[in-house]
Structures are given as C-alpha cells and as structure tokens.
Amino acid sequence: MRLSTVLALWLVCVSVWADEPVKLSESGLCHQPGSRFYSRTLHFSAFATLEACLANGGRLPESASQAATPPSADNYDRNDWPHWIDSDGDCQNTRAEVLIAQSRLQVSFDDGETCRVLQGTWLDPFSGQILSSASELDVDHIVPLKWASAHGGGAWHRERKREFANDMDNLLVVSNSLNRAKGAEGPDQWLPPNQAYQCEYIRRFDEMVQKYLLVYQSGEQAFIQAQLASCARNTSARAVAP
Incomplete structure (x- = not known):
C-alpha cells in the first residue's frame, strides 16, 4: 500500500476514534482505536496519542506500519x-x-x-x-x-x-x-x-x-x-x- 494511502486511512481513523485512548498493553504494544487487538486489550496504560504511547516505551505491532504514526501535535492554531x-x-x-x-x-x-x-x-x-x-x-x-x-x-x-x-x-x-x-x-x-x-x-x-x-x-x-x-x-x- 502506498505511503500516502496509509496516511489518508490513518487520518480517517483519527476523526472517528479521537475520543478513545491509545492503549499501551502489558506486553509493550501500542494499540490504536479500531485496530485488530484494541478491544481485546483489557489491561493497559492510556495515552491521548500514538506518538505519546511510543514516546513512553511502547512499540507498534508487527502488522502496523510506521507510516501510521500521527503527525506532530505541536502545530497549534x-x-x-x-x-x-x-x-x-x-x-x-x-x-x-x-x-x-x-x-x-x-x-x-x-x-x-x-x-x-x-x-x-x-x-x-x-x-x-x-x-x-x-x-x-x-x-x-x-x-x-x-x-x-x-x-x-x-x-x-x-x-x-x-x-x-x-x-x-x-x-x-x-x-x-x-x-x-x-x-x-x-x-x-x-x-x-x-x-x-x-x-x-x-x-x-x-x-x-x-x-x-x-x-x-x-x-x-x-x-x-x-x-x-x-x-x-x-x-x-x-x-x-x-
């Protein structure tokens, strides 16, 4: 899948699931809302963004693409x-x-x-x-x-x-x-x-x-x-x- 397509899909997902936290599982994986194992992850630390989860020691599941990492939240308007x-x-x-x-x-x-x-x-x-x-x-x-x-x-x-x-x-x-x-x-x-x-x-x-x-x-x-x-x-x- 092209990088631009992956990023576009991620932006659509963010608009739908922005109220749900990113889950850092006990095994150290960052699960985004709507992802395959999100609902099955019951014991977790919550983060507002995937970027924050990764910054606190989490990592993406092997099936996830790094292209799905959200853009910086520092562009304040x-x-x-x-x-x-x-x-x-x-x-x-x-x-x-x-x-x-x-x-x-x-x-x-x-x-x-x-x-x-x-x-x-x-x-x-x-x-x-x-x-x-x-x-x-x-x-x-x-x-x-x-x-x-x-x-x-x-x-x-x-x-x-x-x-x-x-x-x-x-x-x-x-x-x-x-x-x-x-x-x-x-x-x-x-x-x-x-x-x-x-x-x-x-x-x-x-x-x-x-x-x-x-x-x-x-x-x-x-x-x-x-x-x-x-x-x-x-x-x-x-x-x-x-």
Missing part, C-alpha cells in the same frame, strides 16, 4: 479550539457565564439583554486581590490551549477541542495582566505569585491533564508529583499542629 461559545443560545457566552458563576456578588451588565458582564466582585486567586471591573479580568484556561495541543490535544477532532476550550472545570477568573504573564506555560515554568493558591492551582492543572488523558513530559511529571507530595505533607502538618 487557536482558531481550531472554538471558545467563548454560546452553547445554550441565551446570549451569554462561556466567558460571561464564568464571570457570573465566580462573582461573589450579583453582576451588572452593560446592555438590556444581560449578555455582557460589566461589574461584579471577583477574587483573583493568582494575586489574592479583589477586582470589580470585568475589563480588568481574563478567563484563564488553567491548562492552556496551546499547552494541551502540544501534550496530546493537537490530535483531537474539533469537537473535542471545543469541549476542552469551554470546560468550566478548566476556567478561572483572574487579572488580565497575570493571565498574559502566564501565557501557555505549565506549572513547572509558571506558578501564581499568590503562594497560598499554588497547591490548589497545581492540583486543578493535574486534574484536567488526567481528565483529558494529556501526557506530561518526564520532567513535567516529576515536578507535578513532587509538588503534589509537598502540598500533601504541608496539609497533613497543618492538620496535626496544636
């Missing part, structure tokens, strides 16, 4: 991740709904249709400050879209990217200056300056990574595990303190 959508048609997009949900007091709007939030009372966990003007705020993706793309999400189909980009568990009202300082960095490169929130931030970041089967690089995973262990020890120490 923000337009491929539809965000700030109005899924229920009430004129409030995801940003507005997050501002409303996370305001400590009732918000006010700048129009008669309650579409765009103008004022409220928000605690910015990145700084620890109270802010009242929506223009001072961004809605942060705790796991940035670009980071997710480079860690397995780039191979998702558009609907999965849309789901991730609008997942309320991944959204946080913060000051726009700190959100822009963070950029697309993970916790090993950037943490909120408010130290009291750092453990919670790392925990929420890791929960989203696990929820969407994203894949840490080895150094990133070591950092997350060390920080979570340190946070757990500190919590235990405070609990037993007189």
Whole structure:
C-alpha cells in the first residue's frame, strides 16, 4: 500500500476514534482505536496519542506500519479550539457565564439583554486581590490551549477541542495582566505569585491533564508529583499542629 494511502486511512481513523485512548498493553504494544487487538486489550496504560504511547516505551505491532504514526501535535492554531461559545443560545457566552458563576456578588451588565458582564466582585486567586471591573479580568484556561495541543490535544477532532476550550472545570477568573504573564506555560515554568493558591492551582492543572488523558513530559511529571507530595505533607502538618 502506498505511503500516502496509509496516511489518508490513518487520518480517517483519527476523526472517528479521537475520543478513545491509545492503549499501551502489558506486553509493550501500542494499540490504536479500531485496530485488530484494541478491544481485546483489557489491561493497559492510556495515552491521548500514538506518538505519546511510543514516546513512553511502547512499540507498534508487527502488522502496523510506521507510516501510521500521527503527525506532530505541536502545530497549534487557536482558531481550531472554538471558545467563548454560546452553547445554550441565551446570549451569554462561556466567558460571561464564568464571570457570573465566580462573582461573589450579583453582576451588572452593560446592555438590556444581560449578555455582557460589566461589574461584579471577583477574587483573583493568582494575586489574592479583589477586582470589580470585568475589563480588568481574563478567563484563564488553567491548562492552556496551546499547552494541551502540544501534550496530546493537537490530535483531537474539533469537537473535542471545543469541549476542552469551554470546560468550566478548566476556567478561572483572574487579572488580565497575570493571565498574559502566564501565557501557555505549565506549572513547572509558571506558578501564581499568590503562594497560598499554588497547591490548589497545581492540583486543578493535574486534574484536567488526567481528565483529558494529556501526557506530561518526564520532567513535567516529576515536578507535578513532587509538588503534589509537598502540598500533601504541608496539609497533613497543618492538620496535626496544636
């Protein structure tokens, strides 16, 4: 079979099975969704992409072609991740709904249709400050879209990217200056300056990574595990303190 034909078939399969993980079997084989032994593989480690499975020591079955290895997920285009959508048609997009949900007091709007939030009372966990003007705020993706793309999400189909980009568990009202300082960095490169929130931030970041089967690089995973262990020890120490 020609290389171009194999790759075309792989792309079709990705669009159909993108929500299913790649299975790394106990024998070290990477089984893609729809492959011959996929459904028979019951004991496995899950990865978001074949590339990630191979990078973690897996190998392709002899019957599989290396031409089926997916392209790099690093080619990020923000337009491929539809965000700030109005899924229920009430004129409030995801940003507005997050501002409303996370305001400590009732918000006010700048129009008669309650579409765009103008004022409220928000605690910015990145700084620890109270802010009242929506223009001072961004809605942060705790796991940035670009980071997710480079860690397995780039191979998702558009609907999965849309789901991730609008997942309320991944959204946080913060000051726009700190959100822009963070950029697309993970916790090993950037943490909120408010130290009291750092453990919670790392925990929420890791929960989203696990929820969407994203894949840490080895150094990133070591950092997350060390920080979570340190946070757990500190919590235990405070609990037993007189």
